[in-house]
Amino acid sequence: MASESAGETITRRHRSGSNTVGVLVVTAVLLAAFVAVALTALSASDVYSLYGLPDPGTFTKYGLSVARLLTEAGAVVSIGSLLLAAFGIPAQRSGALAADGYAAVRTAGWAALVWAVAAASLAPFTAADASGRPVTEVLSAEVFFGLFGAIAEVQSWTLTALVAALVFVGCRLVLSWGWTVTLFALALGGLMPMIASGHSASGGAHDLATNSLLIHLYSATLWVGGLVALLAHAARGGAHLGLVARRYSAVALVCWGALALSGILNALVRVPLTQVFTTTYGALVLVKTAAVVVLGVFGYLQRQRAVRRIADGGARSLMQLGAVELLTMFATFGVAVALSRTPPPAELGPPPGRTELLIGYPVEFAPTAARLLFDFRFDLIFGTLALVLAGLYLAGVRRLSQRGDQWPVGRTLAWLCGCATIFFATSMGVGVYAPAMFSVHMGQHMLLSMLAPVLLVLGGPTSLALRALPASGKDAPDGAREWLVAFLHSPVTRFLTNPFVALALFVGSFYALYFSGLFDAALPQHWAHLAMNAHFLLVGYVFYWPVIGVDPAPRPLQPLAKVGLVFVSMPFHAFFGIALMMSNTVIGQNFYQSLALPFMTDLLADQRLGGGLAWASGEVPLVVVMLALLIQWSRADARQARRIDRKADADGDADLSAYNAMLQQLADKDSGRSSS
Secondary structure: OHHHHHHHHHHHHHHHHHHHHHHHHHHHHHHHHHHHHHHHHHHOOOHHHHHOOOOOOHHHHHHHHHHHHHHHHHHHHHHHHHHHHHHHOOOOOOOEOOHHHHHHHHHHHHHHHHHHHHHHHHHHHHHHHHHOOOHHHHOOHHHHHHHHOOOHHHHHHHHHHHHHHHHHHHHHHOOEHHHHHHHHHHHHHOOHHHHOOOHHHOOOOHHHHHHHHHHHHHHHHHHHHHHHHHHHHHHOOOOOHHHHHHHHHHHHHHHHHHHHHHHHHHHHHHOOHHHOOOOHHHHHHHHHHHHHHHHHHHHHHHHHHHHHHHOOOOHHHHHHHHHHHHHHHHHHHHHHHHHHOOOOHHHHOOOOOHHHHHHOOOOOOOOOHHHHHHOEOOOOOHHHHHHHHHHHHHHHHHHHHHOOOOOOHHHHHHHHHHHHHHHHHHHEHHHHHOOOOHHHHHHHHHHHHHHHHHHHHHOOHHHHHHHHOOOOOOOOOOOHHHHHHHHHOOHHHHHHOOHHHHHHHHHHHHHHHHOOOHHHHHOOOHHHHHHHHHHHHHHHHHHHHHHHOOOOOOOOOOHHHHHHHHHHHHHHHHHHHHHHHHOOOOOOHHHHHHHOOOOOOOHHHHHHHHHHHHHHHOHHHHHHHHHHHHHHHHHHHHHHHHHHHHHHHHHOOHHHHHHHHHHHHHHHHHHHHHHO
């Protein structure tokens, strides 16, 4: 009976808090819808005539804005609630979610349902808008499926709806912390189709625009969604409110900085500085920028004030201040939706060239050694990743140094060289020419999958993090160190570091990508290039971690097994390069021909050059791996010798004395036999 009473209390508290925040969120969505519709009416009234399309009607025009807003609101609340459940509210020691964490997951589930339904409705609305027909005509199965195959944005919203539906089902079943983290990752993946559509995915400089939009959308989602979840937790009277608020405030500050910088960059790609003050699009950008700046400064200061007062009953203050911040955030969402319905000046100017339209920028000159080494176009995703990884590593080394601990210089150099390799492969000349030439792409592939991971695993980042991050303590809630330990011991990590799985991913992905048609389909899509680079880097790290990694692997390998794993991979890798060199079929032929680069007259020769690079580059990592293994074995023998010496000093060399005594006994027995 006592447990039932406690359960009823939790249920009542959850319903009361959900009702309070639910009313607030509905109010915020209505405000955002009003802003979006009003600004769309002012800014997008002539968008159809500008693009030469018939007006699909008022219901389609404004219904699309409302459906887009509901989609984004559902995604924001769902992801923010999962963020809170996974990393804000401490889970139980058993790994099960606490009552407040489970309440946040349930909220995420209902928000995901809204997300799925709204995204599904966006598919016909988008088809109607793009074809200039009323949405009632597009609802015909024959018409819709005809447009579905022709409009990529319709396909993106359909995929988004499917991912959101999976998140909804998962939230109804999840009870553990590990699966909550998995759902959180799945929900984040559901944002990718939204990024792949819209103004930023097309036109000139769409590589910078899409990358900045990716950072922008993820930052906004975590910032706004986390605030909704925090307010819901406060309204429920949830436990550890001060801790949850402090964790969210740190996340919000980082997201605000990333949001502001990426938003400015994305806007500059779409509207020239000379037209910021003279066009409707520029005016909307200024309004949105001002709102983000005010929100960031005001929200951070007020949250810090509320966190200090939580112990003295400041939860009400947090709710009041958070409500104002949330309403302003959703009004900004309305401005963003209006921006998505307004043609940017860059799209109304002279059309970009063929190469710029396909890869985002012009490629005018043939690659030379100097161009491959020194040309520069910053990759907002992987260039930023390389800089952040290097900065975090150096911060960890500095923390150890400040408390008097030493960290091997060789590991630091290896890690920094790995980060430099990522930066060079994505932001220097190799990264510039990789989308346009198969041979350079293959060189980038080799750098990201075979050289950078070798250097990164030699840096021992996990060991550094475990030493630099503070432990939470016996009775304190889990923190970053405990989350890292849980990830290292998770079934996913153990599965991926299985030697057979790692080998299959590392070698098999070469054949699956290039000989199955996936590469041909991925070439025109910028997001697919990001996915390929991430895949190359991750599978390389997973393969080399148990082989030469300084960090202990979940599945330790014996020295001979490590050498055997490397040598087993060599024939598969060599045969892949030879197969490319001997092939008479050009991979990605349609895309490379459409670029029409004047210096690319023989695509097959360029492919064979790429195959030669793939074949030859396999020798470099092998040398590095073998050197690393020899050094590690030598150091292991030296450590073993030191342990034996220390033990001998401590016990007076008891083992040697016992061994000598045994030999003496045997000798005495032999001499006794011979005398008899």
